[in-house]
Amino acid sequence: MIQPLRKPKLSETVADELLVLIRTGTYPAGSRLPPERELSSRFNISRASLRDAFRHLELLGHVEIRQGDGTYVRTPDGETLSLPFRGLLTGRPQAALDLLEFRRMLEPEVAALAAVRVRPEHADAFGESLARQREALGRGERLSREDLAFHGLISRTAGNLVTLQVLGTLRSLLSELRTSALPGHLPDLTLAQHERIARAILAGDPAGARAAMLDHLNAVVETSSLPGSASPAPGSPAPTHPSPRPD
Template sequence: MTAQRVKAVKIADQVVETLQDWFRTGDLTPGMRLPPERELAARLGVSRTSLRDALRQLELLGYLDARQGNGTYVRQPDGEAMSQPFRTLVRALPQNATDLLEFRRLLEPEVAALAAERLTARGRAALQASLQRQRALPDHSALLGREDARFHDVLAQEAGNTVVLRVLETLRDLLSDVRAISLPAAGSSRTVDDHERIIQAVLAQDRDGARQAMRAHLDDVAQTYARAVEQLRSPGPHPLPDLS
C-alpha cells in the first residue's frame, strides 16, 4: 500500500468549522453576543491564540462584528461583508474591475430572464415604481445611482434564487467600491432608457427579451468603462461613467 501524506488542518480552521456549524444549527444567531474569549476557548478546548485567529477569519467572512469595548456579535453575512476580502485585489489590479464586469455580464442576463419567468405582483409594482423614480431624478444624481442599485436588487429578488442574490450583492458592492475609487458616480438618461427596456421585457414576461435587453445594457456599461479607463490615461478632466 502506498503511503499517503495527510494534510494537517490548523486548529483555527477547525474552530471556524465548529462555529459555522453553530451558525447553521441555530446555536449562534444574528445579534447574539459571543461568550468572553476565555470561556469560549475553554468550551472549544483550544488556546486563546487559535480562537482569535478563527474569530478574525469569521469577521472577514461577515459572520461576526467585533465592537470595540463592547464584545463580538454574530451577524448575518451580507454583500458588503462578503466583498471585503476581494477589495484589496480590486485596488491592486485594475484589470480585476474589468473581470468583474465580465462576470456580471455572464450572470445578470440570466437573472433578468428568471425574473421575467417568475415575476410576482409585488415585483411588478416594484419595477414600475423604480422606473418612475428613475425618470423623476435629475441626470448625474447620487440618488439615481442608489435607485439603479435598487432596480437590480428587485430583479435579483424576483429571480428567486438566494445564492444568486447574495452573489449579486457582493458583486455590486465591489463595483460600487471601484466606482468610488476610480469613477465618480454619473447617472445618465441612457442608463435609464436601458433599464426601461429591461423592465418592459420583464413585465411582459418575455424571457428572451429580458435576457437580450440586460446583455445590451451590460455591454454598454463595459464599453463605457473601457473608454473611461482610456481617459484616465490621458491628461485633462475626465468625466466618467456609472457602473451600476
C-alpha cells in the same frame, strides 16, 4: 514528490466548530457569543487562538467583533463577502474588467429568470424604482445608488438565493469601481435602458429581458475607462447606445 498535508491550525478547527453551531441555530444571527473565557475553556484553547478563530469568522461575514461589547453572530452580506476581492481590483484594470464581464455573463440570465417568475405585485416595486430614478434625474443627480437598487430588485424577483448573494457581492465591488473606472454621467441613457428591462420583465418576456439587460451591460463594459474594454465578448451583440458611458 507528494507534499504532506498541512495540519489545520487549532484556531481554524475551532472556527469550523463555531460555524457549525451558528448554522444549526445554537448561536442564531443577532445573538452574542458566550464570553471568551467560557469558549476557550469549552474548546480547550487559548484566548489568543480563540480570537484568531473569531477573526476568521469575521472575515467570512459570520460574526461581528465589537470592541468592549463582545462578538455577535451575523448573516453574511454582499459587502462583507466582497472584502477578500477588493485588493484584487486595486491597481489591476484587467481584474476590474473581468468583474464587469462576469456581470455581463450572469445578469442577462437573471433578468430572464425574473421575467419567468415575476408576479403582479412586483409591478409596484419596479414602478417605484423607476420613479425614484426619474426624480434623481430631475435633480441632476447620478443614478448610481438607484442603479444598484434596481439591479437588486431584479435579482430578488428572480428568486434564486445563490444569485442574490453573488450579485450582492458584485454590487458591493461595483460601488467602489464606479468612482474610478465608471465615472460617466449619462443618467438619461441609464434610465431608458432600465425602463426597457423593466417592461420586458413585467411583460413576462424572458428573451426580451435577457436582450435588454445584455445591451445595458454591454454599454457599461464597452464605455468604461478600463484598458481593453472596447471590444464586446465573443458572441455578444454590439450595444445599441451612444458612445458616452451610462451611469
